[in-house]
Amino acid sequence: MRFEEQEQTENKQQDDKKSYFGWLFKFTTSALIATVLLVAGTLTVFNYNESAESTPKKVNATTEDNTIDPTASNSSVVQAVEKASDAVVGVVKYAQSSLLSENSKAGTGSGVIYKKEDGEAYVVTNHHVIENAQSLEVILSSGDKVKAELLGSDPLTDLAVLKISADKVKQVAQFGSSEDLKVGETAIAIGNPLGMKFAGSVTKGIISGKERTMPVDLNKDGNVDWKTDVLQTDAAINPGNSGGALVNIQGEVIGINSMKIAKEQVEGLGFAIPTSTALPVIEDLEKEGEVTRPYMGIQTRDLSSISNHHLQNTLKLPKDIQSGVLVGGVQQGTPAAEAGLQKYDAIVQVDGQKVKSLVDLRKYLYEEKSVGDSIEIQFYRDGQKQSTTLKLAK
Template structure:
C-alpha cells in the first residue's frame, strides 16, 4: 500500500500533472476500411471526431509522472490465461490481461475483456509477482467486451483506482500496461496520448461478419498488442481511464488502438459482479434489417410501400414475451419506437439499451400488410 509520503506525492501530481496541455488538434474526416484484430471484423469505420497529434508536456515532469503512475498501477495488472479442452486434454488457448479493481474479504475481483475469457474451460490469473491462481468467471458481456473474474485475495495487496472518462481530454498522456504476446513480456508499459474520444466501433456478436452493436471507446496511439487486451489504460495520476480492448490491424495503419472508457465499464462491471450478466430491456423478437431484403420481396411478400426503405422486419415472435403479449406478428415492419426512427436493428438496440428500461412502455410504429399502426409494448429484462 502507498505510505503517507507517496500519497502526498500523488496529490501533487494531480494538481500539477498536465503543464501546458495540448498544443493543437488536427480535425480530419477520415474513412478507413479495416480489419479489427479483436474479432476479425471487416467493415467500414467512419468518424469525424478530432484526433490529437501532439502532447506538449515538460519532459522532466512527464518522465517523473509516468514513472509514478506506473509504480502505482503496475501491481494491479495481471495476466489471464484461457484454458480449453482440446484433443490432448486441457491446454492454453490464449492469454490476455486484467486489472484488479476490488478486494473484499477473502475475494478479489478482476476486470478483463470478454474475448479474453470466451469459451474457456478454466481460467488462470498470473499476478505481477508470477504467482498463478485459479479464477472463477463471475460474468461476461459480449456487447461491451467486458468480463469479471473472482480470485482468492490472499496474494492481492493493491487494487487499481478507477478514474472517470469525464476527466479525459484529447492530447493527454495515456499509458498502456499489460502482457503483450502472452506472459513473455509481462508487465510491459507503452506510452502515448489520447487520440480521440467518443469513437464508436462495430461489434459482431453472432459471427456473421455483420455489426450487431457499436461500443464506445477511447482511441489511443499507445501500443496495444496481442495479450494487452483487458489491461489498463492509465493517466498520469495512476487512475485507470480505460480497459484496453482492440487495435486496428492493417498494413498501412499504425498507432490506432482502443480502450473501453471507465464510465462505460463501471456499470457493466457492477452488474457482472453482482448478477453475472447485464440486464437490458427485452422485446422477444428476432429481426432483420429492411435494407437486407430485395425490394421486390418487400412489395410482394410484405406489401410494404416503396417509400419505406428503412426499418426492421419481425422474423419471429417468442411465446410468453412482451412482443407476443403486444400481438406483434411475423412480417410486421417496425419503423419507429417512441417516435424515434428505426433505421436498422442496431439503431433499435441502441435505443432500447440506452434510452429505455425494463418495465417501461414503448410505442412502436409498425407496418402490417402495408398499413401503418401503433403497438404498445411493455419491456421486460433479459
C-alpha cells in the first residue's frame, strides 16, 4: 500500500510539472507574438507619418478645406484697377490764363471720365478742385494734356462737371451702386496725390461706414451751411486725390473721393461722395449747369443728437420718439414760414413716411419730389402731434 501511494504521489508530481511547463510555454509564446505585433504596428504608423510629412500638401482656395488663396484676392484688385485706372485723370487749375502766367498752377486734383459721346468726353471732379479757376486742363493717363470747359459745379455736394475733346480718351469709367455696399467691403482709391508726380496712385482699404454726413461751410465763416452725404473709407486719400475714383472690387466707381480728416491724432478717415448722391447731381450739371433742389427754408438738427432730458422735458416728446428732424430756425418768406412751421418743431413724418434723420428728409425731397410739389409734414409741437402742408420752392 505504501509503495502504491508513493507511486501515485510521484505520478501526480510529474503531471503537475508537465502542466506548469505547458502553461509557461503558452504564456511565453503569446507574449512573444504580442510583442512582435506591437513592434510591427509601431513601425507601420511611423512609416505612414513619415510618408505623409514628406508629401507636399496641396492648398486650394476652396470652402471645403477653409483655406484662402491670397493670389486670388490680389488678382481681383489688379483687375479692378486695370478696369478703372485709365478713366482717372488729372485736373489742373490755373489762376490766370495770360501768356506770361499760364504756367502758374493754382492747384491740381483728380477727375473721372464717365461719358464719351459725339466726339466729346465728360469728367466729374470736386467743386473745390476747380473753384475760382480762370482756366482748366485735364491730363489723361497717357500724359496728354487737354483743355477743359467747366459745365457747372455744385458746392453743396462738392461736385463739378467738365467737358473735353474725346480724341485721345481711351477708357470710360463704369458706375456701380453705392446703396448696395456693405461695411467691410474692399474699397480702392485711384488718383493723383500731391499732384501729377504721383499720378495714378492706388491705395486699398475697406468701406468703413455708410450714410455719414460731413458739414459744409459755404461762406468759410465757421458756420455749417449744409451737410453732405459721404462714404467713409480707410483707403488713403491725400491732397490731389480729390475728384478721383473710389472703386469696388469689380472696378466700378462707387464714390468720388472728396476729403479726409487731417489731424495729428486721426488716421484712416477718408470720405467719398457716393454714386447715389453724385449721379443726379452730375446729370443736372451736365445738362443745366446747376442743380435745382426743392427748398423748405429751415435750419435743422437730428433728434438723435439731442439728450433724452431735452427730448422729454424741453420738447415734451413722447418717450417712443427718439429720431426725427428738429427745426432749429425758420427763414422768413420761405415755404416753411408760410406753412406755419416754428423753431423747435420736431418733424417725424413726410407724406406718411417716417423721417429718422436729415439724410432721410433730404433723400425723400431730392429723389421723390420736385420744385412746386406739395408735401404733408407731421410734427410735434409742445408734445402735441400736428400736421401742415408745405409747397416746395426752388
